Each structure stands twice: as C-alpha cells, then as structure tokens.
Amino acid sequence: MRAGASTIQQLVTNLWNGIIWLVIGVFxxxxxxxxxxxxxxxxxxRWLGTWLPSGFTLQWYSSAWTEFQLDSVLVVTVEVVLAVxxxxxxxxxxxxxxxxxxxxxxxxxxxxxxVLPLLVPPMTYGIPLATVLYRLHxxxxxxxxxLANLVPTVPFVVLVMTPFVEQIxxxxxxxxxxxxxxxxxxFVYVLVPLLSPGILAAGLLVLVxxxxxxxxxxxxxxxxxxxxVVALYYSVFAAGIRAGQSxxxxxxxxxASTLVWLLIALRxxxxxQLVTRVKx
Amino acid sequence: MSSTESIETGSKSQxxxxxxxxxxxxxxxxxxxxxxxFLYGFVLSxxxxxxxxxxNYTKFFSxxxxxxxxxxxxxxxxxxxxxxxxxxLPIAFVTRRHPxxxxxxxxxxxxxTLGTVLIAEGLLIYLGPQGWLNRFLLVTHLSTSIVHLTxxxxxxxxxLVISGFPFAYLLxxxxxxxxxxxxxxxxxxxxxxxxxxxxxxYLPLLVPGLAIGFCLSFVQAFSVFPSAVLLxxxxxxxxxxxxxxxxxxxxxYDYPMASAIAMIMAGVQLIVVVFILAARALFYRGPTAGAKx
Numbered sequence: 001m002r003a004g005a006s007t008i009q010q011l012v013t014n015l016w017n018g019i020i021w022l023v024i025g026v027f028x029x030x031x032x033x034x035x036x037x038x039x040x041x042x043x044x045x046r047w048l049g050t051w052l053p054s055g056f057t058l059q060w061y062s063s064a065w066t067e068f069q070l071d072s073v074l075v076v077t078v079e080v081v082l083a084v085x086x087x088x089x090x091x092x093x094x095x096x097x098x099x100x101x102x103x104x105x106x107x108x109x110x111x112x113x114x115v116l117p118l119l120v121p122p123m124t125y126g127i128p129l130a131t132v133l134y135r136l137h138x139x140x141x142x143x144x145x146x147l148a149n150l151v152p153t154v155p156f157v158v159l160v161m162t163p164f165v166e167q168i169x170x171x172x173x174x175x176x177x178x179x180x181x182x183x184x185x186x187f188v189y190v191l192v193p194l195l196s197p198g199i200l201a202a203g204l205l206v207l208v209x210x211x212x213x214x215x216x217x218x219x220x221x222x223x224x225x226x227x228x229v230v231a232l233y234y235s236v237f238a239a240g241i242r243a244g245q246s247x248x249x250x251x252x253x254x255x256a257s258t259l260v261w262l263l264i265a266l267r268x269x270x271x272x273q274l275v276t277r278v279k280x
Numbered sequence: 281m282s283s284t285e286s287i288e289t290g291s292k293s294q295x296x297x298x299x300x301x302x303x304x305x306x307x308x309x310x311x312x313x314x315x316x317x318f319l320y321g322f323v324l325s326x327x328x329x330x331x332x333x334x335x336n337y338t339k340f341f342s343x344x345x346x347x348x349x350x351x352x353x354x355x356x357x358x359x360x361x362x363x364x365x366x367x368x369l370p371i372a373f374v375t376r377r378h379p380x381x382x383x384x385x386x387x388x389x390x391x392x393t394l395g396t397v398l399i400a401e402g403l404l405i406y407l408g409p410q411g412w413l414n415r416f417l418l419v420t421h422l423s424t425s426i427v428h429l430t431x432x433x434x435x436x437x438x439x440l441v442i443s444g445f446p447f448a449y450l451l452x453x454x455x456x457x458x459x460x461x462x463x464x465x466x467x468x469x470x471x472x473x474x475x476x477x478x479x480x481x482y483l484p485l486l487v488p489g490l491a492i493g494f495c496l497s498f499v500q501a502f503s504v505f506p507s508a509v510l511l512x513x514x515x516x517x518x519x520x521x522x523x524x525x526x527x528x529x530x531x532x533y534d535y536p537m538a539s540a541i542a543m544i545m546a547g548v549q550l551i552v553v554v555f556i557l558a559a560r561a562l563f564y565r566g567p568t569a570g571a572k573x
Binding site for chain 2: 009012013016017020021023024027028030031033034035037038041047048049051091092094095097098099101102104110113114116117119120121122123124125127128129130131132134147148150151154155158183208212213214215218219229232233236237239244247248251254255258259262266270271272274
C-alpha cells in the first residue's frame with residue numbers, strides 16, 4: 001500500500017514539474033518569437049500573409065540609418081551612457097565606502113534616501129523632475145538627460161557596491177593609513193584595485209540599464225538629445241510614416257547595442273543582480 | 281569577521297572624519313534630483329490655472345476622463361501583477377536548484393534588458409493579425425478566426441507579463457535561494473513531501489519576499505507607459521494614468537496639473553504598498569536561516 005501511495009505521489013510531482021517546465025517553455029518560445037519577428041521583418045522585402053517574407057534584403061538598414069539620423073542618435077547615446085556610467089561610479093563608489101565603513105547619525109534615513117529612487121517608478125518622479133529641469137532650461141539638452149538618468153543609477157551603484165566594500169578587510173586600509181596614505185591615495189592604490197570586480201559589475205549593470213532607460217530620457221530629451229530607445233519609441237509611435245521594416249532595422253540595432261553589453265555583463269554578474277542587489 | 285570587528289568599531293566610533301564626507305556628493309545628488317523635484321511638484325500641484333489650493337485635485341476627481349484613468353490603470357496592472365507573481369512563485373520554486381536554472385535566468389533577463397519599447401514593437405508584429413501567433417492558432421485550429429491582441433487591453437496586459445514576469449521571477453528566486461535548505465531537508469527527513477515542504481516551510485518564510493515582490497511588480501505595472509501608448513488603445517481602454525500625466529505636461533503645458541497627477545499616481549501606489557505590507561504583518565516574521573540549538 002505504502003509503495004503504491006509513494007508511486008502516485010511521485011507521479012503527481014513529475015506531472016507538476018512537467019507543467020511548470022511547459023509554462024517556462026511557452027513563455028520563452030513567445031519571447032524568442034517576438035524578438036525573431038522583429039529581426040526577420042528588418043530583413044524582409046515584403047511580408048504579408050505568409051510564415052516568412054517573400055525575400056530578404058539589407059536595404060532597410062541603410063535607409064533606417066539615414067531616415068532616423070542614427071549616426072547622431074548613436075553619438076548622443078554613447079555620450080549619455082558613458083557620462084552616466086562615469087559619474088555614477090565616481091559619486092556612488094565613495095558613498096558606498098562611507099556607508100559601509102562608518103556609522104553616523106541618521107544613517108538609516110540616508111540608506112532610505114538611496115533606496116527610494118530605485119523603488120519609485122521613473123514615470124512617477126520623472127514628471128516633477130522634468131518640470132524642474134525645464135524651469136532650469138536643462139531639459140532638452142544632453143546635460144539634462146544625463147542628470148535625469150543619474151537619479152536611479154547613483155543609488156544603484158551605492159547599493160551594489162556597499163557589500164563589496166564590506167568584504168574588504170579594514171586592516172588593509174589601516175595599514176595604508178599607517179604608512180601615511182591619504183584618502184585619495186588609499187582609493188587609488190588600495191581600494192579601487194580590490195574593488196575592481198565590483199566596480200566592473202556595477203558599471204556594466206548601469207550601462208545596460210541606461211541604454212534601455214526609456215522613461216527618464218523620454219521626459220527630458222529634446223530633438224537633439226534623444227537616445228536610441230527614445231528615437232525607437234518615436235518611430236514606432238509614428239508607425240505608417242516610415243516602412244515598418246526600417247523601424248525594425250533600428251530596433252535590431254538597438255537590440256544589438258543592449259544585448260552585446262548584457263552578454264559581457266553576464267560573464268561577471270548573476271542575472272538576478274539586474275533586479276535585486278547583491279546579497280549581504 | 282569577528283577579528284576585524286574591533287578595528288571596525290574603533291574607526292566607526294570616531295564620528296566626524298573625512299571619510300564621511302565621501303557620502304556628501306551622492307546624498308546631494310539624490311536630494312537635488314529626486315527629493316527636491318518631488319517636493320517642488322507637490323507644492324506646484326497646489327497652484328496653477330485652475331486656481332490655488334486643491335483645484336487641480338478637484339478637477340482630476342470631478343472629470344471622468346481623468347478620474348477613470350485610476351480604475352483603468354488598476355484594471356490592467358493588478359491582474360498583471362497577480363499573474364506575474366502567481367507564475368513566478370511555483371516556477372522559481374521548481375527551478376531553484378535545477379541545473380538549467382542559470383540558462384533560464386539568462387534567457388529571462390533578456391526581455392528586462394530590452395525594455396518595454398522593444399517588447400511593444402515586437403508584440404505588434406508577433407501578436408498582430410498577420411503575426412506568427414495568429415498563424416499558429418489558425419493552422420492548429422485552436423482558433424477559427426483571427427484573435428485581436430494588439431491595440432487593445434490584451435496587448436498591454438501581455439506586454440506587462442512579458443516584462444513583469446521575469447522581474448518577479450528573478451526577485452522571488454533570490455528570496456527563495458536565501459532560505460536555508462537545511463529547513464526543508466529536516467522536513468524531508470520527517471517524511472514531508474515537496475508539496476508539504478512548500479506549504480509549511482517555504483511559503484511562510486517567503487511571505488515577506490512575496491509582499492515586497494508584489495509591491496515592486498505592482499508599482500512598475502501601475503506606471504506602465506510606452507506599451508499602453510504603442511500596443512494599447514491610448515484614447516480609450518488603455519488610457520492609463522501615466523498618459524494623463526504626460527498629456528498634461530507635454531501637450532497642455534499645464535505643469536501644476538501634471539504634478540498633481542504624478543502625486544495622485546504616487547499616492548495610489550503608496551496606498552497599495554501600505555495595504556500589502558500591513559497584510560504581510562499578519563504572517564510569520566522570523567529568520568530564514570536554520571536554527572542550530
């Protein structure tokens with residue numbers, strides 16, 4: 001009797017696991033399907049009412065490049081992303097160090113201050129932020145876009161880096177201090193080399209998140225300060241004005257620019273780190 | 281760790297030194313670019329064309345076209361969050377120690393990385409009347425006519441699942457892997473089936489993670505914007521609150537009204553979060569590590 005019961009139990013467990021993996025499979029097939037649809041359409045000559053297009057061509061890439069002025073959009077994207085990564089690291093890493101090594105009054109309030117911009121969705125704080133940036137005549141410029149993008153990335157770097165700093169033995173810093181190193185020399189010769197895996201991970205994650213950050217850039221960018229994802233939004237929004245294939249050619253260029261960095265980032269970080277911070 | 285504790289507390293006790301100043305740029309940046317605009321928007325929302333005081337709020341709640349955006353947004357974001365968390369919990373539980381877990385997480389991180397604009401464009405083609413999904417449904421006779429999934433409620437709902445499910449899954453997975461496996465091994469030794477281990481051990485310990493996961497997923501879904509415009513019917517069934525705020529700011533140039541809508545958006549999110557966290561307080565609170573006694 002007992003053996004029979006456990007066989008049924010085993011069967012139910014297997015069935016349950018089968019259903020779960022089926023759901024995962026269906027989800028992944030659909031995600032790959034929507035990505036593949038964009039890629040296939042970007043190479044299609046004409047695609048109406050069939051499984052695959054009637055022919056393939058590369059012409060949409062050159063037409064997208066000129067129609068959407070992708071060279072200037074890409075220059076803006078690179079400028080914004082590099083500035084955001086550099087400033088986030090320069091501001092975030094020292095703050096993470098101070099947070100990990102010192103106790104001070106209102107520390108909990110400061111940690112909360114760094115957590116809030118990551119919890120509140122960009123669309124909610126983006127509109128008041130854009131209003132302030134418009135009043136300061138910064139919205140519509142690259143500087144404004146960079147400032148807006150720093151709001152989630154600096155706290156992100158702080159929260160990702162704090163556990164990395166905590167792992168470093170404070171006696172190393174004490175030793176450097178004994179030999180007369182100031183804070184700057186301490187950072188350059190001791191901390192940055194030891195923290196380099198963490199800095200690399202945080203930098204890559206900020207890079208990937210900034211390329212894909214739509215809302216804040218959208219709310220603060222002007223015609224000359226659009227990044228790739230915002231240009232893509234406008235071209236999808238104005239669907240019908242341009243050929244769909246040319247919009248998808250831009251979408252493929254955007255996908256390539258994010259996925260390359262994602263692949264590099266995944267060599268150094270765990271996928272879960274893109275949504276949650278490193279475990280303490 | 282304990283050997284370094286004395287040095288650490290020694291340096292921590294000397295309160296004001298140069299090191300603490302390293303936090304100043306970061307704090308200033310968040311204060312100036314996050315807290316100040318929020319407070320500025322809050323103050324601004326009490327001024328404007330409609331008059332001072334609560335005029336913007338009165339207008340929002342007395343105009344059906346504006347007021348309805350709250351219900352519209354809840355009607356999309358709440359079911360999407362329930363589906364995302366509901367799917368993520370069993371899937372994270374089954375895959376958490378599976379050899380394919382790393383591969384699954386790697387694939388699932390792709391839609392998060394690509395972002396909602398690209399997902400919207402992809403779904404427009406994929407779910408469209410000429411898309412692969414409709415062809416598949418017709419060929420397999422799962423459906424006799426074309427299923428309309430774009431430019432309506434379902435387009436936005438599905439885009440929230442595509443981008444929200446991986447987020448919920450990765451979040452719950454990191455909570456689940458933080459629960460000491462010793463606890464379930466102990467239960468297994470006493471004859472508990474995986475199902476009973478899940479109900480009596482994992483689920484109670486996971487309640488805080490589920491509450492946080494639900495809050496974060498909901499807040500993200502509630503602020504849905506690009507897919508509601510591109511993949512939905514932004515004039516009607518998917519006119520979400522973000523669209524109302526955006527139109528007030530960038531089409532009417534009525535910044536006080538836009539700020540008021542942003543505050544209402546934050547207010548609704550806060551109410552739901554407080555409600556969920558209050559409900560969570562009714563459940564078990566305690567360590568997720570095995571007790572050695």
